[in-house]
Amino acid sequence: MKTLIIDSYYIAWRELKKYFRQKTRLIMTVVQPFIWLVLMGNMMSGLTSNPYAAQMLGTGNYLTFMTPGIILMTVLFSSIFSGMSIIWDRRIGYLDKLLAAPIRRGAIPFGKMFSAMVQGGIQVIIIIIIATFLGVKFKTGLAGILVILFIAMCFALILGGISLAVAVKIKTPETLMAIVNFFMMPLLFTSNALFPLGVMPGWLKAIAKVNPITYAVEPMRTLAVTGWSTSIFTGIGIILVIDVLVLLWTQWVFKRAVSE
């Protein structure tokens, strides 16, 4: 177990070094959520002047309602491409180099997933700072923010794992991008990330209720808008269960793929 953790740490260390060295990627990490918050915040701010809409959203500030959605969306957009690293590693022969070393094979997906989780966490912190500057007040304060961060990072782990499990069987980055793009937008728009469940038609609500994004957004929104509530444990519990399942699945898929 100790070896697995140490090996995973150095796999993640490499990924994070690369992340911090790619300046454009770092800048986009800040710029993208900023644009979303400013654009969407301004575009939709008129919505809350309608008392019915404000009641549906649970707040008079649309930006506060939307920040958990933006957090999830940003984490989704970045973590879902984690699999790209394994495709490149295979192409440049680095994956063979890792597999030829005496590291625990499971450390390769673990480390990459951990790196996706940390990268997601960094992005969430940046979004929260920007949102605070734009006037968003988190009802549960710093403690609530930390729980939001925890949920978002757990969600990044799920997406990173799924992306890696898919990528391990794929030979080109283009194929992964096509698969990811096919699922990403429908996943986002069939969740409560941008609109509350209450305003959705019945069929969409039914889909949203089985969409894992909904279960990540729900507790985050409760913490940002409503305050502390025991209802957050349902969402957190579901996300943690999915985390464990994805971890096991990714391990299984990876080990099977590399032992052929």
Next chain:
Amino acid sequence: MDKAIVIEGLKKTYSNGTEAVKGVSLAVDYGEVFGFLGPNGAGKSTTIKAAIGLLKPTSGKVYLDSFDIEKYPYEARISKGYASQETSVDDTLTAYENIYLQGKFFHLAPKEIDKRAKEALQMFGLWDRKNDLVESFSGGMRKRLDIASALIHEPKILFLDEPTLGLDIQTRHAIWDYIINLQKNLGITIFLTTHYLEEADKLCDRIAIIDQGEIKAMDKPGILKSNIGGDIITLTFETKKEKTNSFINLIGKMNNIKSANMLKNNVCRIVVEKNGDQIIPIIFSLAQQKDISIGSVRLKRPTLDDVYLNYTGKTIREAESTKEETKKERLMMRRMRKK
């Protein structure tokens, strides 16, 4: 089992039915440089990958430093270093970070990594560039770094898959010097694959010629060359073919001549047991007597290409071009089917 590498009856059949390796067996002594020579697609990389545990063989056994790689994968992995043909260094890291990570993957202590990284980078002339990002390195420097990082855990055996593939001739020679140095000064057993005849000839104590997944011949390069004969004399006639045939038969019956064959374009290939230079004047005087005109004459010692030709029926260049042509044909067929 006092051998660095033992491969017994290794077979690898891919899921699509391709038999990449059809029962390879060999043993490599400690401190030996062993070469696997063959064209692209002959089964070299598959053999090396199966030998180091990257591919699961369909059948057969591999022992590295006496460890069965299936039963003792950890010990077997520790005993060897590996540099793949893709030059697997990370462009976004510095030279030192690349080698440091490799040390960490072999579970070395930081102090040990520092010491060995310095030695390895100095040995490969990269110490001054240790803090530079690899993206600024030339192809030769990357390859040197790749081999240096494969040595960080001081392995007994080093597997090099096409170590000079795609490098210019000058850089190739420099890499050869490093490989010779590794064997002479550190006593490392080296198993390398190559499709460069000159490389196999220059570096290897022994070579195995592999074609279509099978070993066709295995011995010291000198012995392989001498097995196919001594010198080779190539004559180009200016006289018509009908007249030269009887002349060639006559040469074939002379003492010291192993074979005399007519090739294409009025060219004759004569294999002499020894002292080819002394035979040439005799052939010329005989030609004068028979009123045969010889346009040119060439004497050469047998090369590994001749060995390859002898065992596979084609030169290594022909084997490579045949594969390229097959690929092109398949591509054309696919395009035509789409139309």
